[in-house]
Each structure stands twice: as structure tokens, then as C-alpha cells.
Amino acid sequence: MKTPLCKKLGIDAPIFAFSHCRDVVVEASKSGAFGVLGAVGFTPDQLKTQLDWIDQHIGDKPYGVDVVMPQKDAWADEADLDALQKKLKSMIPPEAIAFAKKILADAGVPELPEDAVHEGDYLIRSTAATAREHVRLALERPNVRLIANALGAPPPDVTKMIKDSGRLLAGLCGSADQARSHAAAGVDIIIAQGTEGGGHTGEIGSMVLWPEVIEAVSPIPVLAAGGVGTGAQIAAALMLGAQGVWTGSLWLTSIESDLTEEQRELLLAASSRDTVRSRSLTGKPCRMLKNDWTNAWEAPGAPATLPLPLQDMVAAEATSRAKAYPARARAVTINPVGQIVGKMNQIERTRDIVYRLIEEYFEATERFAPLSRYESDEEV
Ligand SMILES: Cc1cc2nc3c(=O)[nH]c(=O)nc-3n(C[C@H](O)[C@H](O)[C@H](O)COP(=O)(O)O)c2cc1C
Structure with a gap:
């Protein structure tokens, strides 16, 4: 189940758990997945408090921070x-x-x-002025190994700052064209979110979008998002060539959700x-x-x-x-x-959701194993 991206980030399972709730982030990362804190609902001061708490509870596990930052912001001049x-x-x-x-x-x-x-x-949500502060605060934390941007590539100077810090930069997209432009702007990981997903979402369904994006940006790693809630869907995403899944809705009904x-x-x-x-x-x-x-x-x-x-x-x-x-x-x-x-x-507990997904993933791959070879009727 470990994809190259897992090795890069030091995680056991390629399950990315997006949440605005710090408890979910910590529990996901401690269970071998990768928790990502959504920063958009916090002022910079509030985000600092959240990150302090995560750092106190997450041990040596890595996590990510997600911002909502337009590449071109009409209000960029107002800091x-x-x-x-x-x-x-x-x-x-x-x-x-x-x-x-x-x-x-x-x-x-x-x-x-x-x-x-x-x-x-x-x-003020979703402006570069707030998101710049979010990124600055996140990059102060050694355990933050990834910054994601809901709106794709951030402005070039922010992209450079994230990459120079040694963190991976991920960007969400809803079409292959968007994925190509994020890749051209230097995004390290593309998150392809099908229309099924919660939050901002495009019009193309996951089953069609994921392979389109994977083909468009290969060899850049792609995370499959939108509608993933079982281990069999993770198996399907990896089978299609994704290096992991990026999930959001699933954690809302966890015990830790706020x-x-x-x-x-x-x-x-x-x-x-x-x-x-x-x-x-x-x-x-x-x-x-x-x-x-x-x-x-x-x-x-x-x-x-x-x-x-x-x-x-x-x-x-x-x-x-x-x-x-x-x-x-x-x-x-x-x-x-x-x-x-x-x-x-x-x-369910966040931890139990992660373990259930892993278990279901292996059940699915076992179901598939006998089908993975071509045999003619005579051979059966
Ligand atoms: C309650 C909620 C809030 C979200 N807020 C953000 C956000 O602030 N930034 C972001 O990049 N994605 C956000 N998303 C999208 C998730 O990152 C993720 O791409 C999506 O949930 C995946 O599809 P799924 O909901 O089917 O798992 C949000 C999703 C949900 C359900």
C-alpha cells in the first residue's frame, strides 16, 4: 500500500485526511495516515493556537496545512x-x-x-493577505511537511517560499487543464477532486477525472479526491495510477470532529x-x-x-x-x-476509520488478485 509519496512523507498509508478540526488531524497522522489542517476558518492568531496544539500532541508524525489562496488576488496589494x-x-x-x-x-x-x-x-477568508500569514505560520513548524492550496498554485513568490523550505506543495484541481497549469506553476502534488466531493468542486466525476489528470501531469504524483469513503475505492484509485487518496467528508462524523x-x-x-x-x-x-x-x-x-x-x-x-x-x-x-x-x-473514531480503510483496501486487493491474470476458458 506504500506508494513513493508515502515514503517521501514518512507515512504508512496513502490516506490524506483533510479536516478543519485539529483532533482529527492529530489522530489521522498518529494512525499512519496524513492529517491536513484546513486553515481557512481561522484568523492568523487562531491558527497559531491550533498549530501549537497539534505540535504538542502529534509527537514525531508529519502533517499538512491547507490554505485557500487565489493565484491572482484582486486585493493582493492590501496587506x-x-x-x-x-x-x-x-x-x-x-x-x-x-x-x-x-x-x-x-x-x-x-x-x-x-x-x-x-x-x-x-x-477574511480566501484572500492572499490572510493565506500568506497562514503559510508563514505553517512553515515555522518542522512537522508540517506539506502545504496544500484549495485554489491550485499560489502566487509565484509563495510557491517559491514553500518549495525553498523543503515542504511539498499540493494543489487541488477539478479538470485536466487546471492540473496542467498547476504543474507548470511548480506544484509538486496534484489533488484531482471529482464533482462528488465536499467543498469547492467542479463538474467532472472522479472516475473520469482521476485518469485524465494522472495522464495529463505524469510523472507528478496525483491524489484522488471526491467520493472516497471505503478501502475498495482506495484500491480503485491506486489501480488507476493515483499515489493516494485525499478525503474530507469522511471525518466529519468522526468522534473527534467538532x-x-x-x-x-x-x-x-x-x-x-x-x-x-x-x-x-x-x-x-x-x-x-x-x-x-x-x-x-x-x-x-x-x-x-x-x-x-x-x-x-x-x-x-x-x-x-x-x-x-x-x-x-x-x-x-x-x-x-x-x-x-x-x-x-x-x-467512528478517526483511528478506526483509518484502520477500516486499510483493512477494506486489503480485502479488495485480495478479491482482485485471482482476476489479475488473463486465462482463456481452456485454461480455467
Ligand atoms: C466541510 C468541508 C470543508 C472543506 N474545506 C476545504 C478547504 O478549506 N480547503 C480545501 O482545500 N478543501 C476543502 N474541502 C475539500 C477537501 O479538501 C477534499 O478535497 C474533499 O472533501 C474530498 O472529497 P470528499 O468530501 O468526497 O472526501 C472541504 C471539504 C469539506 C467536506
Whole structure:
């Protein structure tokens, strides 16, 4: 099961576990997989706290940090995060905020108290200014062996900084063209994410996308993402030529995940038909559970969603209020997750998920072994 990439990173199994939850990252890496912390939901100060905690708990195991960094950022010149926050806020049309507030009011979700801290007031997601700080902090940590960027290749100076530090740079893509351009920009590992996946996702299904990308960028290693939830799927991905799998949804229902009880219940009950690609969270198509929030943004008369990162600031109204009132916000909570949610039917320890995937992988390869030789009818 050890691919060349496992040897490069010092891991036992080519299973990459993406999570915004530090406990999942630590447990995944300690179980022989490779945990990757999603940084986008943290301010630089918050990320520092998360990384300190991981470093205290992960022992000598390696891990990665994922940022959301556009290669060309319209706001790249503004390095002062407070000034940028004010500038971006002033660009949001009041109708967009009013619409978000109406969806929440219709669902019966209370307003935050006057003095409550609102996520949209302090966090700027998906801009180079924030992500640069994330990368800088990550590169201070010796156990961080990989930096991934959700949006592919970062700006050239950041790419150089990551590579000069000896870390591997990974970039997500949803098409072979994107993969080629990431490769040309110096990305070391391409993550090919099929449309099934949770979070930002393209239109091409994994079974078609993975081999297209592998062929397009060979010999650059490719990780297969989008819809992986069993060891047999890992076997299929390796069989197609991937050097590992990159998974995200699977860990949301783990014991270590920091979702609310309500979110966990919704995910456990959902089928693989219950997701939708919606621009209502970030402005880019993002797969999440279909609900009253996603439906409202699709309904006739709804305002157009805003581009990254402005829609994020509008959606912060929903994320902050859902965090404060999880039970009353059940119908409008934003729940990014992929179609594999249909198979996520029980709460498991992160460690047990890793071990289950490895076990299932070997069962699948054993099933396949007798089929791996060509025999004519006469020989059988
Ligand atoms: C809740 C959630 C949040 C995500 N956020 C990010 C992110 O911040 N950065 C990123 O590169 N990918 C993000 N993704 C995508 C994952 O990295 C991964 O590519 C995807 O989950 C793989 O497909 P799967 O969900 O079928 O496992 C997210 C996925 C989920 C489910």
C-alpha cells in the first residue's frame, strides 16, 4: 500500500485526511495516515493556537496545512487585514445581507445578541493577505511537511517560499487543464477532486477525472479526491495510477470532529442524493447538504451570489447564528459535504476509520488478485 509519496512523507498509508478540526488531524497522522489542517476558518492568531496544539500532541508524525489562496488576488496589494476587512465590507450590497437575514428569520433563527462577536467582522477568508500569514505560520513548524492550496498554485513568490523550505506543495484541481497549469506553476502534488466531493468542486466525476489528470501531469504524483469513503475505492484509485487518496467528508462524523450534534445528526441521516453544488457559501460552487438556505439562494428573485470573498462575508451571518443556535438553525445550517455522506452512517473514531480503510483496501486487493491474470476458458 506504500506508494513513493508515502515514503517521501514518512507515512504508512496513502490516506490524506483533510479536516478543519485539529483532533482529527492529530489522530489521522498518529494512525499512519496524513492529517491536513484546513486553515481557512481561522484568523492568523487562531491558527497559531491550533498549530501549537497539534505540535504538542502529534509527537514525531508529519502533517499538512491547507490554505485557500487565489493565484491572482484582486486585493493582493492590501496587506493590512483590518483595512482590507473594512474595504471588503463596504463592497457588500445591503440587499445581500438583508436576504441572508430574511432566510434566517423565516427559519426562526434568532439574531445574535448586540455585543456578540460576528465571524464576518474579524475573519477574511480566501484572500492572499490572510493565506500568506497562514503559510508563514505553517512553515515555522518542522512537522508540517506539506502545504496544500484549495485554489491550485499560489502566487509565484509563495510557491517559491514553500518549495525553498523543503515542504511539498499540493494543489487541488477539478479538470485536466487546471492540473496542467498547476504543474507548470511548480506544484509538486496534484489533488484531482471529482464533482462528488465536499467543498469547492467542479463538474467532472472522479472516475473520469482521476485518469485524465494522472495522464495529463505524469510523472507528478496525483491524489484522488471526491467520493472516497471505503478501502475498495482506495484500491480503485491506486489501480488507476493515483499515489493516494485525499478525503474530507469522511471525518466529519468522526468522534473527534467538532461539528455540533445537530450537524452530525443531519449528516448521519443524509443520503447521497441530498447534496447540491451551491454558490451560497463562498460564491464558488461548493458541495453541501441541500436545505432551506441553499434552496433560497436558488429561488426565483434571489439576489445573485457575490464573488469570493464577499459571499463568505454574507454567509457569515448564517454560520455565526447557526453556531449560536444550532437546534433552531437545523434547516438553514451550511453543511459542506460530498455525496459519500450517504455512506457515513455511524460515528467512528478517526483511528478506526483509518484502520477500516486499510483493512477494506486489503480485502479488495485480495478479491482482485485471482482476476489479475488473463486465462482463456481452456485454461480455467
Ligand atoms: C466541510 C468541508 C470543508 C472543506 N474545506 C476545504 C478547504 O478549506 N480547503 C480545501 O482545500 N478543501 C476543502 N474541502 C475539500 C477537501 O479538501 C477534499 O478535497 C474533499 O472533501 C474530498 O472529497 P470528499 O468530501 O468526497 O472526501 C472541504 C471539504 C469539506 C467536506
